[in-house]
Amino acid sequence: MTARPTNGRETHPRRIPEATVVRLPLYQRILAEMLCAGATTVSSEELAARARVNAAKVRKDFSLFGSFGTRGTGYDAAFLAAQIDRALGSDRDWPIAIVGMGNLGRALANSDGFSSHGFRVAGLYDVDPAIVGTSVAGMAVRHLDELDAGERPAIGVITVPGGAAQTVADVLVSAGTASILNFAPRVLSVPAGILVRYVDLSIELQVMSFFMARREPDLPPVGVEPGLRPATRLRRGDEPTRATPTG
Amino acid sequence: MTARPTNGRETHPRRIPEATVVRLPLYQRILAEMLCAGATTVSSEELAARARVNAAKVRKDFSLFGSFGTRGTGYDAAFLAAQIDRALGSDRDWPIAIVGMGNLGRALANSDGFSSHGFRVAGLYDVDPAIVGTSVAGMAVRHLDELDAGERPAIGVITVPGGAAQTVADVLVSAGTASILNFAPRVLSVPAGILVRYVDLSIELQVMSFFMARREPDLPPVGVEPGLRPATRLRRGDEPTRATPTG
DNA sequence: TCGTGTGAACGATTTCACAGCC
DNA sequence: GGCTGTGAAATCGTTCACACGA
Secondary structure, eight states, rough: OOOOOOOOEEEEEEOOOOOHHHEEEEEEEHHHHHHTTTTTEHHHHHHHHHSSSSSHHHHHHHHHOOEEEETTEEEHHHHHHHHHHHHHHHHHTEEEEEEESHHHHHHHHHHGGGGSEEEEEEEEEEEOOTTTTTTEEEEEEEEEGTTSSSSOOEEEESSSSSHHHHHHHHHHHHHTTEEEEEEESSSOOOTTTTTEEEHHHHHHHHHHHHHHHSSSOOOOOOSSSSSSOOOOOOOOSSSSSBOOOOO | OOOOOOOSSOOOOOOOOOOHHHHHHHHHHHHHHHHHHTTEEEEEHHHHHTEEEEEEEEHHHHTOOOEEEETTTEHHHHHHHHHHHHHHTSSEEEEEEEOOOOOHHHHHHHHHGGSSSEEEEEEEEOOOOTTTTTTTTTTEEEGGGGTTOOOSSEEEOOOOOOOHHHHHHHHHTTTTOOEEOOOOOOOOOOTTTOOOEEHHHHHHHHHHHHHHHHHSSSSSOSSOOOHHHHHHHHTTTOOEOOOOOOO
């Protein structure tokens, strides 16, 4: 950057690429582990090694938020972690509504990831009379109709069958939900301004079978034929591929 | 392309960008729905509208595999679907091992996505004596130690706590697994040639809170303050963002 | 000397725009 | 006339390489 009061304490209003945003939680997790282990400073090189990314990428990512580091030394681990936390909004409260109390919905309701970093499961919904009224993760499952007037969840999580996903999305949007995390195998239509992310397990598997099918151009259909697996390329094992929500 | 026997029936050996691969299962799903609804041909325009992508992107994606379409008409839906199926390896058998029979592992074992497109849950594993021997999705859970000599799963799915993920990955690799789908919040080290994809639910949520935190630059911490939600930008609701496995 | 911050090169992906075929 | 297939342009993201500060 050119002229900028680079006091290293300001969050900058600059536009942050989504690719960077997706890496921030990863850096944050690694920093937390290193802090636990007693680290006080950390270099882009070390963070890069642990995250399996390029060190220049780490530096560029952080530089988007200002100058946090000290040349010749590295980054103050605690300060850096705090900055990332703030950028990610981990210091706020983010109520979550989960719609669809099938196996996946119940698993998520009990998940750690949904009750840390400011996230809080605020409501569980379904439409099946056999499920509504039961208790999941210590919370009563309510009928989706009650979502209308109820809280205004920051994030709506959709774990219903594909055929019901759009209807659920509409309900969530009416209820004022700002972001939707969709596990159903459906592309959703939502008004501009609503953020939707997709996690589609089936797509993840199919992406993997695509690459596997290409490796062994044909045959050895399955589990026969031992022998050493040739270390083919196509993706080196060390570059963590962020799987986009299989959507 | 230039000189190429474009008979439209050959899968081409060309290199396919990962971005394209991730879209193929989506196209395939949409085509299947359209075929069910009686469609016989489909234009890139229509497919693009349903997938919420650019029509030129659809055409370019398909052109990587050859010339499937007919100018002035579009694509033969059934033929196109079959080509995609073949590219994705859906005509083969892909045995899957799921390691970690917690809530998420059990949910996945019961999931549709794991028993279609050639995928087949071939083994369920855990190390907890209270879980080993129980039955999940009609299949006995075995101890992870048995994975060693057992089948050679094409895909290993890791649904254990973060601290155990690397050990499980090592076991999967020794057992000859070619690809790993990791739900644990850990970056994995695997030999070159092993494909790893990450699904990290916590990262998905944090990406969403990042964008939400930026929208309302400060304050309204949470659920108070009704009023119409301003249709801010940051992501138009119509561009489906593939959420990379939250990893 | 070491490691950050960053312009500039590079690479990947998307989009445009249109020629060519049905 | 409509729609595919595809060069070329635009955009986005990554990596290099090195000047600068501690």
